[in-house]
Amino acid sequence: MLAKRIIPCLDVKDGRVVKGINFVELRDAGDPVEQATIYDTQGADEICFLDISASPEGKSTIIDIVKRTADCVFVPLTVGGGVRTVDDCRKLLEAGADRVAINTAAIRRPELITEAAKRFGTQAIVVAIDAKKNPDGRYEIYSHGGRTPEGLDGLEWCKRMADMGAGELLLTSMDRDGTRKGYELELTRLIADAVPIPVIASGGVGVLDHMVEGLTTGGANAVLAASIFHYGEHTIGDAKAHLRGAAVAIREPWNPS
Amino acid sequence: MATVVIDSGSGNLRSVHRALEAAGCVPEFTSDPDAVRKADRIVVPGQGAFGDCVGNLDKHGLSEAIIESAKAGTPYFGICLGLHILFESSDESSDKGLGLLEGDVQRFSPEVGKVPHMGWNSVTWDYSEGRDPILEGIPQETYFYFTHSYHVEPLDARVIALRCHYGHDFVAAIRHENLFACQFHPEKSQGAGLTLLANFLKA
Numbered sequence: 001m002l003a004k005r006i007i008p009c010l011d012v013k014d015g016r017v018v019k020g021i022n023f024v025e026l027r028d029a030g031d032p033v034e035q036a037t038i039y040d041t042q043g044a045d046e047i048c049f050l051d052i053s054a055s056p057e058g059k060s061t062i063i064d065i066v067k068r069t070a071d072c073v074f075v076p077l078t079v080g081g082g083v084r085t086v087d088d089c090r091k092l093l094e095a096g097a098d099r100v101a102i103n104t105a106a107i108r109r110p111e112l113i114t115e116a117a118k119r120f121g122t123q124a125i126v127v128a129i130d131a132k133k134n135p136d137g138r139y140e141i142y143s144h145g146g147r148t149p150e151g152l153d154g155l156e157w158c159k160r161m162a163d164m165g166a167g168e169l170l171l172t173s174m175d176r177d178g179t180r181k182g183y184e185l186e187l188t189r190l191i192a193d194a195v196p197i198p199v200i201a202s203g204g205v206g207v208l209d210h211m212v213e214g215l216t217t218g219g220a221n222a223v224l225a226a227s228i229f230h231y232g233e234h235t236i237g238d239a240k241a242h243l244r245g246a247a248v249a250i251r252e253p254w255n256p257s
Numbered sequence: 258m259a260t261v262v263i264d265s266g267s268g269n270l271r272s273v274h275r276a277l278e279a280a281g282c283v284p285e286f287t288s289d290p291d292a293v294r295k296a297d298r299i300v301v302p303g304q305g306a307f308g309d310c311v312g313n314l315d316k317h318g319l320s321e322a323i324i325e326s327a328k329a330g331t332p333y334f335g336i337c338l339g340l341h342i343l344f345e346s347s348d349e350s351s352d353k354g355l356g357l358l359e360g361d362v363q364r365f366s367p368e369v370g371k372v373p374h375m376g377w378n379s380v381t382w383d384y385s386e387g388r389d390p391i392l393e394g395i396p397q398e399t400y401f402y403f404t405h406s407y408h409v410e411p412l413d414a415r416v417i418a419l420r421c422h423y424g425h426d427f428v429a430a431i432r433h434e435n436l437f438a439c440q441f442h443p444e445k446s447q448g449a450g451l452t453l454l455a456n457f458l459k460a
Contacts, residue, residue, distance in 0.1 A: 001378065001379065001422065002377070002403075002423055040447070074276060074279070074446070074447045074451060075447055076445045094270075094271065095271065098404070122406065123304065123405065168375060196367055221371060221375070254447050
């Protein structure tokens with residue numbers, strides 16, 4: 001049976017992890033490669049880097065980090081943040097990323113998704129979507145890391161991105177991100193039911209039960225989480241044990257006989 | 258013993274390279290048909306589009322070289338598109354495949370669920386056929402990483418080495434004489450994938 005995925009996300013700025021795991025065994029808590037390796041060892045199904053560097057130097061650093069991670073981590077790697085062109089995608093994929101996440105650039109020029117999907121396959125193209133609920137109950141799309149409202153309807157935008165060639169949506173609730181109150185289940189379910197491609201729920205996980213909710217009530221195919229893993233409250237193994245207890249299909253760890 | 262990885266111009270070759278290294282060899286990348294003919298083992302990875310892949314192989318004279326080597330008995334390991342191109346045709350494109358196996362490549366219908374089929378899924382094999390040495394150390398229900406919208410439909414079910422389930426049973430891997438090819442990505446399937454690659458290198 002296809003397992004639901006648990007995806008730890010690392011925010012990287014100028015080559016350093018911004019919010020990191022506080023594990024004592026870490027030699028360098030700011031090294032994204034070392035943190036990714038720990039998540040891999042714990043049984044992460046996929047690893048996500050979100051590059052929040054503003055400078056050109058930071059952009060070239062992420063390529064090096066992707067290379068070094070792909071050299072030692074044999075699970076899929078998704079990389080987002082500042083991906084603007086087909087050539088940006090190519091550089092990341094050639095460095096060892098399996099999938100690139102595109103956000104603002106898709107809003108500026110939606111054809112980019114079609115072009116990138118044609119070149120690299122839909123499976124390599126994730127569209128990252130930041131949505132926030134308006135007082136009228138509809139969801140609005142934001143760009144630039146959630147700072148700029150775009151006047152786009154969330155539901156229509158998600159459908160359009162799927163039509164244009166996205167292989168998956170990374171759906172973040174701006175209302176919930178950082179709150180630890182749980183994923184925005186209404187939004188997650190709305191989009192998961194409306195698009196033919198998989199949806200990753202993101203934003204707001206505070207306890208392990210939130211992951212269960214996102215994958216069941218929310219209908220997501222995968223859950224993304226940052227702080228719940230970074231601060232050592234829970235390991236990926238804890239999350240999988242919890243999901244298994246809630247009868248959610250998860251990947252059992254590799255255990256050669 | 259030269260293990261060559263065929264560069265058809267699509268996808269993430271670095272991961273395949275590193276996984277083969279971790280599994281115990283130093284592979285060479287090539288788009289030179291003579292290197293393919295001389296190789297002791299051939300690995301054909303591939304992501305992206307079927308038509309682009311076979312188009313690139315044809316352009317470099319690689320299709321003929323792969324067919325010759327495959328028929329001469331050189332061990333072949335195909336990944337994703339490296340599985341698809343072995344067949345005759347694909348829903349994805351009007352381009353012809355290599356035709357080393359009878360059958361075609363079909364798109365998952367929307368009824369199966371979300372397409373692409375993306376993530377970790379478990380595979381099974383049929384014990385009655387005897388165990389393929391390439392599956393040594395891989396238990397039933399082992400999880401591998403899949404990411405694809407198309408799957409192969411062989412005419413001869415005897416080539417099916419591994420099955421997987423997504424809406425319906427589909428072929429997760431084939432074995433025909435010296436040809437082995439899988440739909441999933443061993444280079445992204447952690448220990449299970451590295452075990453499979455190491456078994457291929459031992460054979």
